[in-house]
Amino acid sequence: MAAASGSGSAGSGPRTARNILFIMCDQLRWDYLGHAGHPYLDTPTIDALAARGVAFERAFVQAPVCGGSRMCFYTGRYGTTHGSHYNNFPLRVDEWMLGDYLRPLGVRTVLSGKTHFQPDIDTIKRLGIDPESEMGRHLRQGGFEIHEWDDGLHPDPSLNREQPYLVYLRELGYDSENPWHDFANSAEGPDGEVLSGWHMRYARLPARVKEEHSETPYMTNKCMELIDELGETPWCIHLSYIKPHWPYVAPAPYHALYDNAQVLPPNRTDAERDDPHPVMAAFMKHGESACFAEDECRETVIPTYMGLIRQIDDHLGRLMTFLEERGRLDDTMIVFTSDHGDYLGDHWLGEKDLFHEEIVRVPMIIVDPSADADATRGTRSSALVESIDLIPTFIDRLGGDIPTHRLEGRSLMPWLRGEQPDAWRDTVFCDGDFSVRTARWELELEPVEARGFMARTERYKYVEFIKHPPQLFDLENDPHELHDLGRDPAYAAVRADMHERLFRWFRGRRLRTTRSEAFLDKATGGAPRRGIHFGVW
C-alpha cells in the first residue's frame, strides 16, 4: 500500500461508521477519473474521496455486464455460483441479498437508483408467495427497501407509466409520453426536431432537458431526501446512477466541457484487428464495435462520456456538502464504485461483455470515517479486490459475523485498518455469458456454450472459452493487453497454471448454502448423539 496525497482525518466528533453510502456508477471505466490518471478529466469530488479513504486500484467486477455484475455486488457471490450471469436472468429466490445481511444488524438498506435486479417471478408464484405481500415485495425488490428504483432505460413508457422520473419531467412541463427519451436523452435539431440519443452521432449536442432536471441531479436529490427521511436510523443507501451509461447524451454545459483534443487515442493495434481471437472477431462485428472503430464516433461520444462523469462528480460534491452539514460524514462509510467499464473503441470493441481491463476493472474507493481507519487515509492499495468483497466488508464494519458458506468475498476491513490480511487472494475471477449477443450466432454456439471465464493475477490475465482457444496477456510486459499469448507455445506452462486456478475456483463455489460451517463443525461425529449407532460390534 503506497502512500498518496491525503487530506488527514474525517473531521471532529465521534467517528464510527454506522451508515453506509454505497455509490455506484454504470459503465464507468476505472481510468476515467482524475486521481486514476486521466490527463484531461477532472473529478475533484471523487479524488477527494480517495484522499480521505483508500483507493483500491486493482478492483474487479465479477461479470462484464450490468445485471451479472450487480447480482455479484448484491449477493456477495460469483455469477457462476448464483447463476444470474447476465442482464435479466432472474436471481434465485433463496439467494440472500445485501439487505438480508444488514437487516439483522439493525440497518435499513434502501435503494435510490438502478439495480437491474430481475426477480424470479415464476418461482415466486410457483411457491405460492403473493407478489404483493411484504415478502413478495422484498423478493421482487432484490432485498432493498425502495426509495426510488430506476433502472435507467425507458424505451417504452407504456411499461412504466408511473416511473417517477417520467412523471417528474412531465410535471415540469416536458410535454411527452416519454420525456425520458424525448428530453433527457435526446438532443434537438435546428428546426426543433427531436434527435434521439439512441443515435451516437448526436452525442455532442446538449440534451433537451435542463441540467438540474437531468438524471444525475435528480437521483442525487432523491438520495438527499432519503437521508433526511431516515434520520438517525442506521442505513445503507445504495445511490446508483445510470450514467455515464448510454444513451450518451449530456445536458448543457456538460455536453461541451471536453473536446476532441481531450479524447485519448484508442488502445488498439492493427494486429488485433487483422488476426483476432475468434471471439473478439465475432464481437468486432457488432454494431457498437463497428461504430467505435471510427474516429468520428470516438470523438463524438467520448467527450460526452467525460462530461457525464464530470456531472456525477459535481453532484457528488453537492452530496458531500449535504452530508457534512448533517454531520453524516463522521458516521458514514462511503463507497464509490462502478458495475463495469466501456470499451469506447479500445481493442476495436464497443460496449462490454468481454474481459479487458477497460471492462472488468473498476474504481473502488472506500472512505471509512472510523478512527481505526485513520492509518490508511489517502493511500492507494494494489491488493486484488473483488466486488463481492463489499458485503463482507459492510458486515465486518458493522460488527456482524460473515457466513462463509454463502458469501464468497472477504472483508476489506484489514486493508482499511492498515493490516495485512492472512493469505489474501492472488487471483481475481470474472465470468461472462454472451448467449443473447449475436456474436453467439457468428460463433455457432449453443446458449450454454456462450461463456467466458477470466482468472487474473498480478501478472497475467487468462480467459477461457468453451469452444475456442483461451486468451492470455502478460500484464507486466503488455499492460494494455495488446498481445494475446493464448496460442503461443512458449506460454503453455503459464496457461496451465491459470487453468488450474480456474479449476480450483470452480471447485470452490459455495453451493452448500443450507448448512453453515459452524453447524457442520458441531455435527461432526454426531450420529451417536442422535441415537444412531453404526459400526458397533
Place this chain on the structure above:
Amino acid sequence: MAAASGSGSAGSGPRTARNILFIMCDQLRWDYLGHAGHPYLDTPTIDALAARGVAFERAFVQAPVCGGSRMCFYTGRYGTTHGSHYNNFPLRVDEWMLGDYLRPLGVRTVLSGKTHFQPDIDTIKRLGIDPESEMGRHLRQGGFEIHEWDDGLHPDPSLNREQPYLVYLRELGYDSENPWHDFANSAEGPDGEVLSGWHMRYARLPARVKEEHSETPYMTNKCMELIDELGETPWCIHLSYIKPHWPYVAPAPYHALYDNAQVLPPNRTDAERDDPHPVMAAFMKHGESACFAEDECRETVIPTYMGLIRQIDDHLGRLMTFLEERGRLDDTMIVFTSDHGDYLGDHWLGEKDLFHEEIVRVPMIIVDPSADADATRGTRSSALVESIDLIPTFIDRLGGDIPTHRLEGRSLMPWLRGEQPDAWRDTVFCDGDFSVRTARWELELEPVEARGFMARTERYKYVEFIKHPPQLFDLENDPHELHDLGRDPAYAAVRADMHERLFRWFRGRRLRTTRSEAFLDKATGGAPRRGIHFGVW
C-alpha cells in the same frame, strides 16, 4: 449392448408405459444380485426383471451416501449443483423435484418409503410460506405426495410417535415405546432379553418380529394398497425400501438362509492397509471399518445382509404377481436401483462415503413394457449411466420436453429402444462430502475441505481430494481397485486427463436455472425489439 438370456415380451394387451414404479433399495451393492454374478445369492424376481428389460451394468450414483445420492435421483442434478451433498443438508426450495416434472404430464408422484429428503425449513419460513399450506407440504415432502414416508431409522420414538410403522407394530401387540427398535431391529437373548440390532454381533439372530410384520413386507403392502387406491390415474410410485441398510437384522427365515461358507472373501490386500492413501487411512480408523476388518464381523453380518436382499426379492415377487393380476405389467415402467453400496470390509472399510465400485456402482434395471422397447428385452448395457438419467428418462417416456438448463442427466430411452444415442457420455461423476465424519478431524480439514470428487471412464477411476493426493485406478488391469496409481509418476498423463474431465464437469454445472435454453435462443439479439438501441450511429 450384449444380448443375455431374455424371456420375450411383457404380455398381451396394449403395451405402453404410462405408470412408473421406481423401486429403490438402500445400501444394496451392484454385485449382490444373482444376475450380476453373485455365486450364492439367488434373486429370481430381480433377475426376471432384468430378463424382461435392460440391465445397465455400469450405473453409478452421484454421491456415495444416502441423502446426497437421493437428492441427485430426485432432482436429476449433481450434488455439486444442488448443494445437498450429504445426509440432512436441506435442499434449496427452488430445486425442481421428480414430482414437479411429472405433474404437468398428468402423473401423480407418490411415495411409499424412504427419501431422506430434508426440507429447507429455515428458508420456507423466511419466505413466509406456511409449512402447513399445500405448497408448504409440497416443499416439506420433497415434491412427493405421501402415501407413506418412512426414512427407516427411528432411534428416538418421541420424535415420530405417529410413524405408521411403529403404530402398526404396537397395534399388532409388539408392546414397546419403540417396537421398530425393540422388535423389528433387535434379536432376543436366551432369557428373552432384547439384543439391540445396533450391535452387529447379533446379526445372525432372527429379528424379534414375525417376517410378515417386518419392514420389507410392510412397505410392499403399502405400495400395493397405493396402487389400488390410484386406480386408473397415471402414477409414478417411489417404492423405497430401507433394507438391506443397517441395522443388519433379518426376521426368520431370512436370518439363516445363508451361512459363513457363502460369504465371499473380502476384496482387499495387505498393501492397501499397510500403505494407505491418507483419506482411506482416516476412514479405516472409523468404528465400522475396524469392525469389518475382522472376519468374525463379516461372517456375522454378510449372511444377514444377503438374507435381507433375498427377502426384498421375495416381496418384489409378490408385487409382480399383484401387478400382473391388475394388468399393470403392460402399462408400467419398472425401475429397480439402489442409492449406493456397502463396503462390508472391502478395502478395509465399512459403510460408505468413498468412491470404490462397492459404493458408487448400483443395480439399474429398467423394464419398459412399451412395444418400442421390445428390441432390448433381456439385454445388458455397458453404457455409462448415472442416477440423474432417470428423471429425463421418465419425462421422455411420458412424452414431455426435457429442460436441459436444469436437468443434468440424459434420457435412457434410446438405449431402451436399441438405438445408439448421439455422443453418449464417456465419464461418470460422483462427489462426496465427509465434513460430518470424524475422518475430517483425523485429516485436520475444515468442513469445506472435506470433499472428494470422482471421475470414472470405462478404463480409469480418478478421485480428487482438496488437501490430499488423488487416487487413480486402472479398471482394465485392476478391476478390483487394489492398486492406487494416484501418486505413480508413470500415470501423470492419465491423471491430467481425468483432472481435465473434472474441470469440464465443474464448469458445466447447470446453475442458470431461471432462463431456459429456448428462452435465450429466442432472446438473442433482441434488444432492438425492446426499443433498446446501442451501437447505432
